[in-house]
Amino acid sequence: MHRVRMGGARFAVSAICTRAWAGLPQGDCPRYFSTSLEVMRRFLLLYATQHGQAKAIAEEIREKAVAHGFSADLHCMSETDKYDLKTETAPLVVVVSTTGTGDPPDTARRFVKKINDKTLPVDYFAHLRYGLLGLGDSEYTYFCNGGKVIDRRLQELGARRFYDTGHADDCVGLELVVEPWIDGLWAALAKLFVSSSEGEMSGALTAAPGASRTTDAAKPELIHVESQVELLRLDDPGGKDSEVSEQNGASRGQSSALTADFEPSLTRSVPPLSLASLNIPALPPDYLQVHLQEPVGQEECQASVPSVDPIFQVPISKAVQLTTNDAIKTTFLVELDISKTDFSYQPGDAFNIICPNSDSEVQSLLHRLQLTDQREHHVLLKIKADTKKRGAALPQHIPEKCSLQFILTWCLEIRAIPKKALLRALADCAGDTAERRRLQELSSSQGAADYTRFVRGARASLLDLLLAFPSCQPPLGLLLEHLPKLQPRPYSCARYPSLLAQQILSTYPGTRRSLWSWWAREPASRPSSASCSTGTGSSWPAGDGSLVGPGGDTAQLFCAPCGFWGSGLRSSNFYFKK
Numbered sequence: 018m019h020r021v022r023m024g025g026a027r028f029a030v031s032a033i034c035t036r037a038w039a040g041l042p043q044g045d046c047p048r049y050f051s052t053s054l055e056v057m058r059r060f061l062l063l064y065a066t067q068h069g070q071a072k073a074i075a076e077e078i079r080e081k082a083v084a085h086g087f088s089a090d091l092h093c094m095s096e097t098d099k100y101d102l103k104t105e106t107a108p109l110v111v112v113v114s115t116t117g118t119g120d121p122p123d124t125a126r127r128f129v130k131k132i133n134d135k136t137l138p139v140d141y142f143a144h145l146r147y148g149l150l151g152l153g154d155s156e157y158t159y160f161c162n163g164g165k166v167i168d169r170r171l172q173e174l175g176a177r178r179f180y181d182t183g184h185a186d187d188c189v190g191l192e193l194v195v196e197p198w199i200d201g202l203w204a205a206l207a208k209l210f211v212s213s214s215e216g217e218m219s220g221a222l223t224a225a226p227g228a229s230r231t232t233d234a235a236k237p238e239l240i241h242v243e244s245q246v247e248l249l250r251l252d253d254p255g256g257k258d259s260e261v262s263e264q265n266g267a268s269r270g271q272s273s274a275l276t277a278d279f280e281p282s283l284t285r286s287v288p289p290l291s292l293a294s295l296n297i298p299a300l301p302p303d304y305l306q307v308h309l310q311e312p313v314g315q316e317e318c319q320a321s322v323p324s325v326d327p328i329f330q331v332p333i334s335k336a337v338q339l340t341t342n343d344a345i346k347t348t349f350l351v352e353l354d355i356s357k358t359d360f361s362y363q364p365g366d367a368f369n370i371i372c373p374n375s376d377s378e379v380q381s382l383l384h385r386l387q388l389t390d391q392r393e394h395h396v397l398l399k400i401k402a403d404t405k406k407r408g409a410a411l412p413q414h415i416p417e418k419c420s421l422q423f424i425l426t427w428c429l430e431i432r433a434i435p436k437k438a439l440l441r442a443l444a445d446c447a448g449d450t451a452e453r454r455r456l457q458e459l460s461s462s463q464g465a466a467d468y469t470r471f472v473r474g475a476r477a478s479l480l481d482l483l484l485a486f487p488s489c490q491p492p493l494g495l496l497l498e499h500l501p502k503l504q505p506r507p508y509s510c511a512r513y514p515s516l517l518a519q520q521i522l523s524t525y526p527g528t529r530r531s532l533w534s535w536w537a538r539e540p541a542s543r544p545s546s547a548s549c550s551t552g553t554g555s556s557w558p559a560g561d562g563s564l565v566g567p568g569g570d571t572a573q574l575f576c577a578p579c580g581f582w583g584s585g586l587r588s589s590n591f592y593f594k595k
């Protein structure tokens with residue numbers, strides 16, 4: 018393969034363009050060739066990474082490009098001697114992450130400095146067409162700001178998008194946006210090359226400086242994915258419960274004939290997805306052999322409550338449900354009696370608390386799995402002799418000689434949002450063909466938007482799925498392989514002398530993911546103690562300010578020594594006020 022220059026644009030060519038093509042005279046070859054000519058359409062692919070993810074994604078784009086008839090000229094943004102945007106005539110694709118406090122990666126610094134030069138004219142990049150994928154983490158205040166800064170500046174300098182910007186969120190999984198963004202990139206590039214060969218691109222290339230002509234940036238399913246990813250942010254904890262139950266309820270009942278026929282739901286797909294051929298991920302090899310053994314006599318479950326290190330078993334002296342002034346968020350205030358322990362803490366430290374799963378959810382799951390009668394049986398695990406899983410090992414978080422009920426209560430995240438691998442495995446356990454197809458869709462790349470909307474966005478749990486797909490009867494081993502370990506939740510703690518002297522207050526908004534939230538509904542089954550350890554906390558600031566604690570959804574506290582503490586907007590959304 019070699020490069021030629023033609024009509025001002027560079028191409029990577031795998032076959033010589035001959036005059037015979039389309040009967041055009043020599044020199045009339047269009048700017049961008051069709052792939053039937055075995056000519057790769059070149060685009061410039063720049064990445065800026067801090068920890069390697071943007072680079073890996075850019076490399077993936079380069080690899081996939083070939084199959085779509087494109088050739089990506091890949092460079093790190095810092096390699097400014099290898100590309101020149103001022104003279105670049107091929108489309109530009111940028112993958113850039115964010116670091117620090119909303120900063121572009123170090124490797125993008127010079128680039129950003131250069132394009133931020135205020136002396137540059139507004140048509141400096143008027144010839145450029147670009148698509149940008151930003152990486153970030155919505156736990157940070159300035160989400161995807163590295164990408165946003167570059168995006169904004171390219172626009173200010175006259176560059177125009179040929180494809181909508183993607184913002185991938187590491188907090189919920191980059192792939193939720195990255196995959197559909199890459200899938201949609203090829204059509205957008207192809208459209209650009211076609212329109213350019215019809216003159217549009219050359220028009221754009223020669224457009225008058227500062228021309229404000231806007232282009233129809235291709236709008237793939239990305240937009241939908243992005244808006245759904247927005248839904249996953251934790252700043253709206255109230256809506257999710259109702260959303261999943263509504264969606265799943267609608268799916269089960271199929272009562273609304275009007276919407277049911279045309280609207281997709283957790284269990285229903287509509288064209289084009291329902292007609293699409295699917296790329297389904299490979300089935301992960303199973304590896305656990307499960308035997309349920311009836312306990313002999315009064316043999317008790319020997320496992321104790323799992324611990325975090327260092328462990329403190331502390332009585333929970335009070336659990337109160339508070340309703341905030343906006344009546345949407347619900348906060349659970351938990352008092353832990355630490356009088357018999359010797360650990361010290363500062364407000365702003367975190368307590369890692371293991372909270373068991375709700376008893377009613379555990380019982381529902383046992384019922385759905387038809388294992389209610391065996392809930393007290395001990396679970397014996399072995400690695401399957403013929404497993405194809407490399408390095409298969411017994412899950413460390415499932416103790417030996419303990420009951421099934423104990424494992425579901427204390428060891429596994431039964432509320433975790435099922436990953437695509439689990440959906441894929443569940444598909445094979447569905448007896449009903451339509452249900453199997455829908456589960457396959459949700460695990461496929463074509464069904465990524467529906468997965469985001471109906472599984473992730475709705476925060477569906479395994480139980481939600483099993484209720485929505487009644488013919489699915491997974492073996493216990495499959496669930497033990499796929500359900501993650503029950504994680505301790507970091508709770509920010511605070512001391513508010515006039516309210517509760519020397520007490521620790523832990524709050525957690527009543528989101529669907531919150532394990533505490535069921536305390537309100539099931540007071541009888543509240544545990545009387547919690548396993549907790551102190552984490553690394555930030556100190557309570559001396560004056561007004563924003564306190565960012567470690568992890569957790571309530572880690573961001575706004576506080577003022579004499580006013581209030583809580584989470585959210587200081588002016589309108591506090592949990593306590595003097």
Ligand SMILES: Cc1cc2nc3c(=O)[nH]c(=O)nc-3n(C[C@H](O)[C@H](O)[C@H](O)COP(=O)(O)O)c2cc1C
Nearest residue numbers: 067068069070071114115117119153154157160161
């Ligand atoms: C130290 C650090 C700071 C970060 N700051 C931000 C930020 O301010 N905004 C944001 O959206 N993401 C932030 N992130 C998340 C990264 O952008 C995200 O994980 C991304 O996928 C990393 O991609 P990379 O490996 O290509 O750098 C930060 C990550 C780290 C480790």
